[in-house]
Amino acid sequence: MRVVSGIQPSGRLHLGNYYGAIRQFLALQGEVDEALYFVADLHALTTVHDGALLAQRSLDAAADMLALGLDPARAVLFQQSRIPEVSKLAWVLATVTPVGLLERGHAFKDKVERGFAPSAGLLTYPVLMAADILLYGADRVPVGEDQVQHLEMARDLCQKLNLAYGAELLRRPEALVIAGAGVVPGIDGRKMSKSYGNTIDLFVDDATLERQVMSVKTDSTPVSAPKPERAALLALLALVCEPAERDEHTRTWRAGGVGYAAYKQRLLARLHELFDDARRRRAELMAERGEIERVLAAGSEKARAIGLSTWQRVAAAVGIQP
Numbered sequence: 001m002r003v004v005s006g007i008q009p010s011g012r013l014h015l016g017n018y019y020g021a022i023r024q025f026l027a028l029q030g031e032v033d034e035a036l037y038f039v040a041d042l043h044a045l046t047t048v049h050d051g052a053l054l055a056q057r058s059l060d061a062a063a064d065m066l067a068l069g070l071d072p073a074r075a076v077l078f079q080q081s082r083i084p085e086v087s088k089l090a091w092v093l094a095t096v097t098p099v100g101l102l103e104r105g106h107a108f109k110d111k112v113e114r115g116f117a118p119s120a121g122l123l124t125y126p127v128l129m130a131a132d133i134l135l136y137g138a139d140r141v142p143v144g145e146d147q148v149q150h151l152e153m154a155r156d157l158c159q160k161l162n163l164a165y166g167a168e169l170l171r172r173p174e175a176l177v178i179a180g181a182g183v184v185p186g187i188d189g190r191k192m193s194k195s196y197g198n199t200i201d202l203f204v205d206d207a208t209l210e211r212q213v214m215s216v217k218t219d220s221t222p223v224s225a226p227k228p229e230r231a232a233l234l235a236l237l238a239l240v241c242e243p244a245e246r247d248e249h250t251r252t253w254r255a256g257g258v259g260y261a262a263y264k265q266r267l268l269a270r271l272h273e274l275f276d277d278a279r280r281r282r283a284e285l286m287a288e289r290g291e292i293e294r295v296l297a298a299g300s301e302k303a304r305a306i307g308l309s310t311w312q313r314v315a316a317a318v319g320i321q322p
Contacts, residue, residue: 001032003176004138006040006080009054009061010047014199015271016184016192019239020144022068028142028176029075036076036136036303037065039296042087042128043080046121047195062292064203067282076306078299080132085304085311090124090131092318096160097127106149114195130154133173135307140176145183151175165317170310184239185232187216200236202275203282213268223259233263240270 005025007017029035041058048054062077070077080086102108102123112118133141133154143151151173158170183191186198193199200212216233227234237249249266252258285292315322 001139002034002036002137003028003032003140003142004036004038004133004136004173005142006038006043006132007061007065008040008043009057010044011057011194012199012201013061013064013203014192014194014201015236015239016186016199018068018202019184021142022065024142025075026069029071032140034076035074036078036138036306037070038077038132038303039079040132041079041081043125046119046125047116059289059292060203062296063282063285066285066292066295067203067278069278072295072299076299076302077295078303079296082296082300083135083304083307085307086128086131086135089135089311089314090128092314093130093134093157093161094124094127096164097124097157101153101156102126105153106146111195126150126153127157130157134158134170135310136303137171137306137310138173139171141173142176145177148175148177161314167317169314169317185235187212187232189217189232200271203279209271210268213264213271216264216267218260221260223257225256227253227256227260229254233260233267237263237267237270240267240274 005021007013007022013022025035025037039058039061041054044054044057048057058079062079065077066072105123105126108118108123108125111122116122129150130153133151134157141151141154152175155172158172162169162172186192186196187200188196188198190196190198201208204212216236218231218233219228221227231253234249234253238246241249249263253263312322
C-alpha cells in the first residue's frame, strides 16, 4: 500500500492544516508500506510570486512536517520541483484533459470568486495534482472532503490516458477520505484558511498565538447565560481537547456560568500543551538548516526513483524521449 500527498508552502502552517490533513498523514506513515509526502512548491506558484519568499516557505514547510513528527525512516519527504518528471507527466495528461472538466472545478471557481486571477496555472492545477499522484503509482490518496473532486479528476485523467494509448500506463488511485477534514473553523467562523486571514498558526511566538486565540469571534452573551450552539470557539475546543474535557465544555457551554474569556484561555493552554514540543523541535531544525536540506535531497532522490519507471513507460507509449 502506497499513499501520496502534499502540503502547499503558500503560508504559515495553521491548525486547519494540521487537523485537516497533517495529523492523518503522520499516522499513516506507521500503517502503510510506503508514505510519500511532498512540499508542493510548483502548486504554490499560482499564488506566490516572490522567489526568495517561496524558497523560504518551502524550507519552512519541510521543517514543520519534521517538527510535527514526520520520520524520514518511515516516510519519504521530498520537494515537488526536484522531480522534473512530474511536470512532464502533467503536460502529457493536459493533452487528454477536457477544458470543461477544469472549468467545473470547485476550487477554481471558489478562488476566482474570491478575487484570484483566473490564470492558466490556477485552471490546470488539478492536472498537476493528478501528475503528483499518478507518477508515483499511489494506491490511496488521503484527502479532505473538500478535495475529493480533485482526486476524482485524477482518476478520470488516468483512465483517459490509458484509453487513449490502449494500455495500463498509470495506476488508478482510490481516495482515502479524511472524515471532517477541511472544516476546521477560523477565528471568524469561516473555514480556517490562509486566504481568509483567519488562522491560528502553529509555529508563531507566544504573543502572536495568544492574540490569534483571543481574536476568535464571540458574541455578547452574558457569562451566566447558555452560549450559541454553532460557535467557532466551542468547535475549536472540541477539536483539541480530550473526550472527557470536551464533554464538560459542551455541558457548561449549554448551561451557562463560564465566560468566553475562560474558554479562550483553556484553548490557548491546550495549544501550548499540544504543540510546544514541536515548536522547540522546529527551532532546533531551523538553527541547523543543513539537516532539512539533507532530508529533502535524500527524499527527492527516493521519490524520483519511484516515479521514473512510470514516466519511462508513459514516454515510450506516447512516443517521446524520457
